Amino acid sequence: MGGLRELAAPFVVPGPSGVAVRDRLKHLSAGDEEVLRLVGDHLGGLASRDLKARCAAGPDHDSDAWAERKRVLTGESSSRWAGSITKATHDQWGLARRAQLAHVQGLEAGVRTIEHRLSLPLGQKGGKGAPGGYRSRREWFAKSRRLHVLEDRLRAARADWRAGVVHVVRGGKRLLHTRHHLDAAGLTEPRWRERWEAARRFLAADGESGKRYGNETIRVTPDGEVSLKLPAPLAHLANAPHGRYVLAARVAFAHRGEQCRDRVSANRAVAYRIHQDPVRGRWYLTASWTISPATTVLLAAARANGLIGVDTNADHLAAWRLDTHGNPVGRPHRFDYDLSGTTAHRDAQVRHALIRLLHWAKRHHLAIAVEDLDFTADKTREKHGRRKKFRHLISGLPVARLRARLVSMAAELDIPLIAVDPAYTSRWGAQHWQKPLTGKNRKPSRHDAASIATGRRALGHPIRRRTTPPRTHQSDGYGHRTVQAGAGTPGREEPRPRIPGPRTRCVQPDAARTRATRTPKTVRDIRSDQVWAQDPLLLTE
Template sequence: MARGRGKRKRALRELVAPFTVSAPAGARIRDRLRVSAEEARVLRVVGEHLGGCARADLAERVRIGKVAVRENRRAERKRVLTRVSSSRWAGAITRTSEDQYQLSLQCLFHERASLRRATSKIRQRLAVPCGQRAGGVRGYPSRAERAQKQRRLQVLTARLADVEARIDAGHPAVVVGGRRLAKVRHHLTDAGLSESGWRERWEAARLFLTADGESGAPYGNYTISVDPVDGTVTIVLPEPLRHLANAPRGRYRLTCTVTFHHRRGEWLDRVTAHRAVRYDITHDPDRGRWYLDASWSTPNTVLPSPVELAATGVRLLAVDLNAGHLAACVIDAHGNPVDQPVTVPTNLTGPASQRDGRLRQAISELIHLAKTNDCAGLAIENLGFDDARATGRETMGRGKRGKAFRRTVAGLPTARFRERVRGMAHHAGLVVVAVDPAYTSRWGAQHWRQPLQQQSKTTVVTGHHAAAVAIGRRALGHGLRRRPGVTAHDQRIVVRRATGQTVPHPRARGTTSPPRTTGTPHQGTKTCRDRSDPLALLPVSQDRSGGQPASPVYGDPANSGQHR
């Protein structure tokens, strides 16, 4: 009592109710364009011309600043661009410029919120003397660290002032081609690139070959058209480049064809009905390949809520995202773990394309596991670490442990995992339920790790598997605590699983079993009695003279439900 009297009990965090992750709002497929050297030259010329027009329009949009949508002078800018391209190319360019401007402005807002949180946290800790606490705020442990944080506060304050000035002026900084690639130009040796190699990447990133779809146009797009019969690709050339046309009405037709093997049926349904399909032509200088992407919007799909899923009595595959692997466990409708937990490795190192491919492979294994166990969907945590990443070191530990924890958080592909799971699970006919991640690891390890290990004789159960059980139970509306005696090592409990942990179902009247005697067959799977068996403790007298065994004793049929 004296030990716990001085400690303040921390209040539990308020939990957010589980929700169903919405279905993807669009679809995007890709096929390779096997163009010749002459066709690649034409595509590069057209992309550079339209890319210069797009950059000029984006600069004009930034100069206009933060205004209402009706005051961004898009119609005026479109008329100027139509003279050097076409009306449809100009519409795609102005639409892309507006989207890019709004996204850059939103990034400024997020950066401002991040800097404000970081500076506020540092000021709170600087107000407390070194090695002391005041009102739940801990001061820095040493003067050296305090001095370093003071310098960092000055840097963050200067950055915050610059961001606020950009927001007030409505002039975000946009680098067409990517700021990261632009910085690589000054560190070519460290990046392992030559100047010509970097230049090729830079020019490929600044090409503009995007054509928005239009309902009612031939095959859903007038600017870049793909014939669904033979797969030929036709491009409308800008006005100054009409001399390069090899087809009627200022068009350039490629000799190669596209097939779109992935989701070809959906693409054919749209293009044959002349519904809008957007096309993007991109160039990969590392492989020397050209690609054609087709994208379109999908109708809104009403998915069942977690309450509706729990009412139907379905199974869920609970997944716990960790650094280096995914821990999964099948959860039935009553919240019981089924079979043994599974670990899916995810080696998310190397280039971005390899990381994405390995993540897709891991998600494919989860989907296969869910279908094999007749699961209706997947249960995941609604992880983001937005506040932690924004505040940075001030709330994510210090020293070696803090550095290791920050590295672990940075290595978790939370946003990419959520988006990949949402799209791939929806196409596989599965529902994704997101739950609050609070206390899943702590309570899962406390209540479910040992019972899972007793149940799984050949699998080493970790705290991540126990956290997956907690995630699945929370998605189905159950509590995270385990009822005593459930999933124990006793044979009768293992074979005849206890169900309805949270809502016990009482036995109906008139259906009790008759009392067992030596003449009644054993209902369970035990072949011998131990000393804990009531029949062994209270044996029934038998006739050992060689006569007939005693007849079984039946209860009242009105109470037992048995008939003679």
């Protein structure tokens, strides 16, 4: 065990701190859409200017500079629109700053890996946690050139980090680069321009408790009427008092609609965002608010009735139910999903797989144990070399999407989640559980065995099926050999009982009493009586 890394302790995952629901703005008139475009374009231009000012300030930005930015925007919009713009700008700059630091750390890890492999002789095998040398001189030369490229990128990224320079694109860098590859994307310039303008519009407003319906800028009444406060230069477009514009569309959130109406009626803060889907030609309204974190149960309480161990894979979830002693119960379950196609299709596939898993756990009142996966540093080609299929495999795992979905959906059903360290679960699960559970009618896969390993780690049991007795006393004097049977399990120390009769095909019913005391006259193989053959895997009910 000297070469293994230290394992983190399992913990109960806390619930979400906020929710968001979305509904389509149906039956908008042509005038409504034109007003939304004008307001979004005007506020998007202000947001672009504010982002430029925020990036120019860098890390030296303080509250006084923030107040000055807000005063500049207030004259061309309103104080509440200006507050929403400056807050969104500050969050976007902070996200870019964190992504820049992660990029620097990734480049540093790549440089260290290449330098280590270049220092080793050609063809030398690697050890645990350390890659070996390159296979050929040609590969060694190619990696030496790549090392210089990464070092140049690292120097530039470090210089930007020290100077506080971040590179942010409102609308998205991917969509910006698509402008130069319209043929490959299957777009014309007008279609691309429509998507670009839709992505750069700003129509978002933060809520404020105590104000009417929880938001003075974008307001939604309990009956679904939507109105927004127009910026000062567009106040002449108002169709309602106090410079407001009321849309013809009504919203009725199908999910959490009752909760949203309760908050609106109580004048509690609700944030809104209006955005356009140019591909479908639709407008949507997203409402979001914070919630009190769900009460986290104790780890011992989550383990009380056993749990379901889950192994996450690129195309399915492998799950197996375990009792409190860590024994697999019943048969393994597999929840498939297909991550090909559009983003909406992939998201729906993950959601449907999680629904089936959660309903199964809810029926049996069980917690769910999942691996705390994070492949941030494990996707680079410097770490895995030529193993392109493996890199594509771990890149395709829906880790972030599945984690966010599972936490929010489990909180709604009051199902505890236990996160465990994912180290060695696949390897040790296959080593200790795949073969013993394989039979004529059941052939578990490595993923099924990994789900057992995940569940046993969440229960606090070792993954191994058996514990070795002390070398000085190879018997049961120091404790039972197996870790499956509990201390109070009846008959856990006795061998399998011998039932005389036709089942044994060698012992008559009336000879059961005299056979144990009679001395055999001939030497026979004791295994032929099938008396002392102990069950190779003691499982409790």
